[in-house]
Amino acid sequence: MTRLAIALGGNALIRRGEPGSTEVQRRNLQAAARGLVTLAEGSRAEIVITHGNGPQVGFLAIGAEMAASVVPAPPLDVLGAETQGQIGYLLAQALNDAFLERGHSREIAVIVTRTVVHGDDPAFGNPTKPVGPIYDEATAREHAAARGWDIAPDGTSWRRVVPSPHPLRIVESGAIRALVESGVLVVASGGGGIPVVERPDGGYDGVEAVIDKDLAAVVLARSVNADGLVLLSDVDAVYRRWGTPRQEPILRLSYDEAMEGLSAGAWPAGSMAPKVRACAEFIKGGGRFAAIGALENAVAIVKGSSGTWFGGDAVGLPRRAVDSAA
Amino acid sequence: MTRLAIALGGNALIRRGEPGSTEVQRRNLQAAARGLVTLAEGSRAEIVITHGNGPQVGFLAIGAEMAASVVPAPPLDVLGAETQGQIGYLLAQALNDAFLERGHSREIAVIVTRTVVHGDDPAFGNPTKPVGPIYDEATAREHAAARGWDIAPDGTSWRRVVPSPHPLRIVESGAIRALVESGVLVVASGGGGIPVVERPDGGYDGVEAVIDKDLAAVVLARSVNADGLVLLSDVDAVYRRWGTPRQEPILRLSYDEAMEGLSAGAWPAGSMAPKVRACAEFIKGGGRFAAIGALENAVAIVKGSSGTWFGGDAVGLPRRAVDSAA
Numbered sequence: 001m002t003r004l005a006i007a008l009g010g011n012a013l014i015r016r017g018e019p020g021s022t023e024v025q026r027r028n029l030q031a032a033a034r035g036l037v038t039l040a041e042g043s044r045a046e047i048v049i050t051h052g053n054g055p056q057v058g059f060l061a062i063g064a065e066m067a068a069s070v071v072p073a074p075p076l077d078v079l080g081a082e083t084q085g086q087i088g089y090l091l092a093q094a095l096n097d098a099f100l101e102r103g104h105s106r107e108i109a110v111i112v113t114r115t116v117v118h119g120d121d122p123a124f125g126n127p128t129k130p131v132g133p134i135y136d137e138a139t140a141r142e143h144a145a146a147r148g149w150d151i152a153p154d155g156t157s158w159r160r161v162v163p164s165p166h167p168l169r170i171v172e173s174g175a176i177r178a179l180v181e182s183g184v185l186v187v188a189s190g191g192g193g194i195p196v197v198e199r200p201d202g203g204y205d206g207v208e209a210v211i212d213k214d215l216a217a218v219v220l221a222r223s224v225n226a227d228g229l230v231l232l233s234d235v236d237a238v239y240r241r242w243g244t245p246r247q248e249p250i251l252r253l254s255y256d257e258a259m260e261g262l263s264a265g266a267w268p269a270g271s272m273a274p275k276v277r278a279c280a281e282f283i284k285g286g287g288r289f290a291a292i293g294a295l296e297n298a299v300a301i302v303k304g305s306s307g308t309w310f311g312g313d314a315v316g317l318p319r320r321a322v323d324s325a326a
Numbered sequence: 327m328t329r330l331a332i333a334l335g336g337n338a339l340i341r342r343g344e345p346g347s348t349e350v351q352r353r354n355l356q357a358a359a360r361g362l363v364t365l366a367e368g369s370r371a372e373i374v375i376t377h378g379n380g381p382q383v384g385f386l387a388i389g390a391e392m393a394a395s396v397v398p399a400p401p402l403d404v405l406g407a408e409t410q411g412q413i414g415y416l417l418a419q420a421l422n423d424a425f426l427e428r429g430h431s432r433e434i435a436v437i438v439t440r441t442v443v444h445g446d447d448p449a450f451g452n453p454t455k456p457v458g459p460i461y462d463e464a465t466a467r468e469h470a471a472a473r474g475w476d477i478a479p480d481g482t483s484w485r486r487v488v489p490s491p492h493p494l495r496i497v498e499s500g501a502i503r504a505l506v507e508s509g510v511l512v513v514a515s516g517g518g519g520i521p522v523v524e525r526p527d528g529g530y531d532g533v534e535a536v537i538d539k540d541l542a543a544v545v546l547a548r549s550v551n552a553d554g555l556v557l558l559s560d561v562d563a564v565y566r567r568w569g570t571p572r573q574e575p576i577l578r579l580s581y582d583e584a585m586e587g588l589s590a591g592a593w594p595a596g597s598m599a600p601k602v603r604a605c606a607e608f609i610k611g612g613g614r615f616a617a618i619g620a621l622e623n624a625v626a627i628v629k630g631s632s633g634t635w636f637g638g639d640a641v642g643l644p645r646r647a648v649d650s651a652a
Contacts, residue, residue: 019397019398020397020398021397021398021400022398022400022401022404023398059396059397060408062393062396062397063389063390063392063393063396063397064389065393066389066392066393066396067388067389067391067392067393070385070388070389070392071345071346071347071385071388071389072345072346072347072348072349074347074348074412075348077415078348078412078415078416081411081412081414081415081416082386082408082409082411082412083408083411084411084415084438085407085408085409085410085411085412085414085438086400086404086407086408086411088407088411088438089403089404089407089410089438089440089520089532090404090407092438092440093440093522093529093530093531093532096529096530097529100527100528100529105528107498107500107501108498109437109438109498109501110437110438111435111436111437111438112410112411112414112415112418112435112436112437112438114415114418114419172433172434172435174433174510175433175435175505175508175510178504178505178508178510179501179504179505182501182504184500184501184504194415196419201426202426202431203419203422203423203426204419204422206415206419
């Protein structure tokens with residue numbers, strides 16, 4: 001049976017500018033779940049899903065700040081763990097409903113997931129990922145002095161920045177694999193996973209960092225021996241000459257083309273570049289195919305008729321199985 | 327192999343009056359994890375663990391209130407899901423460390439868990455469980471009017487109260503059983519599980535309620551066909567004549583004695599009574615044994631030499647295996 005690892009962009013859950021209410025998340029997740037279930041049923045694939053948590057961890061950090069006089073604000077790894085519970089629960093509910101709409105039921109399990117990063121990752125010397133509230137410069141500098149934060153300007157305001165180290169492996173990979181193999185639809189590695197560093201004694205220490213969820217999805221995909229990695233967001237493809245009047249969607253990218261484009265800075269560092277890097281890494285490491293596209297085109301993406309395709313075989317799944325559901 | 331379901335009191339994680347900081351939780355969980363690992367290694371049992379979330383969900387509710395002008399406060403089911411991520415992560419880390427201290431490693435998985443309750447449970451007509459911040463009467467009445475809350479006096483102040491319906495089953499029971507059977511130490515049903523009501527179409531709706539974690543532990547124990555149910559807290563046994571100068575620990579309780587004591591109001595409704603009820607329910611339903619006692623006596627409890635024992639067989643586990651680790 002084909003096995004797919006699917007990553008859902010954080011903006012599929014809370015769109016830019018939307019309030020972080022549960023109601024908004026439920027509505028967006030309902031649409032996302034329908035797309036995922038169409039894909040699951042259409043492809044008859046075993047599926048493991050991961051998701052971003054950018055907006056959610058930001059909202060939790062803002063709340064934690066405001067309540068800090070009463071409850072000490074948790075570190076970022078703990079906030080990340082909270083978003084895995086929150087989003088995982090809401091996504092599981094939405095997936096159950098979307099399966100029911102198609103007359104099926106499917107067992108779903110959300111695993112709280114830790115992702116191991118290297119303590120010597122160069123990212124720890126160069127924190128770049130903004131998280132949490134927006135401050136004026138003076139307040140940001142106060143926090144930096146009092147709490148050891150790194151801060152950086154973000155437009156006209158200032159924010160805390162944290163490292164974004166490269167994901168190495170998943171602590172819970174054995175459990176995730178066991179569940180996937182027993183037919184459970186698994187949700188794991190939410191927000192890229194809770195970042196932990198392995199100590200020499202084999203234990204794990206949580207670190208205040210953010211792991212790119214698309215790179216974490218590659219690790220997840222490998223953990224379950226997935227055939228395909230599918231990165232779904234609100235952008236319908238990787239583009240050539242992005243942001244210019246002559247921009248056009250790219251239908252296929254080889255590993256070499258992807259690496260050349262990344263070196264040349266062809267795609268935005270904070271959004272498309274890590275997706276392209278993730279897909280390139282996955283096929284280079286032996287994955288059958290990878291694809292990037294819009295959530296609403298999920299089935300067509302896996303057929304190879306929408307989005308951007310990486311890997312030798314343009315159609316990664318039996319065409320008929322997919323066609324019948326599309 | 328013997329299989330144990332173990333419930334850890336919320337106060338084992340944050341003691342009464344302690345601040346809800348991650349540091350405090352980490353320290354308390356370290357002690358709790360050592361007790362659990364001593365039990366796991368001493369008994370050589372397969373283990374599934376659940377835990378309370380009372381203080382944690384209270385702190386999250388307070389934070390959510392304070393930040394409500396910026397981020398709409400999530401409903402209680404979502405806050406419960408967040409505590410499963412938070413506590414589950416910290417507990418998994420502490421368990422890994424405690425196993426390492428004994429020279430072992432063990433795979434641990436935290437499952438975000440939904441517990442099904444009946445929409446017609448009489449508890450929904452009689453909300454009694456206080457949650458979240460403490461208010462003066464006027465503020466409490468404002469919230470009640472604006473948000474449809476039930477409120478009740480709590481000493482000289484007022485709090486929101488929610489229903490505490492009876493747990494029926496666990497949505498994720500198949501996944502939990504599969505993991506336990508493959509040797510994974512599972513943490514599930516945190517805080518009694520996220521309460522959901524099953525709709526006629528088979529889907530689930532989250533409800534704002536709190537499920538008693540000890541009764542939820544019975545459902546969890548049955549889901550994995552556990553031999554024993556062990557309820558660990560900071561109290562060393564069930565007491566006869568509790569709160570009087572003549573109080574004394576009870577070594578063994580039969581089902582009938584337990585039910586008589588419960589009818590007579592022998593134990594406090596909010597703390598010991600649900601534990602006694604849970605143990606009685608478990609052995610009545612075919613469980614081999616159940617026990618109530620202090621976390622630090624975990625191994626002795628399972629030997630039958632500490633705490634209060636329910637069920638026919640005073641020693642539920644091979645004495646030698648337990649002795650060698652105690």
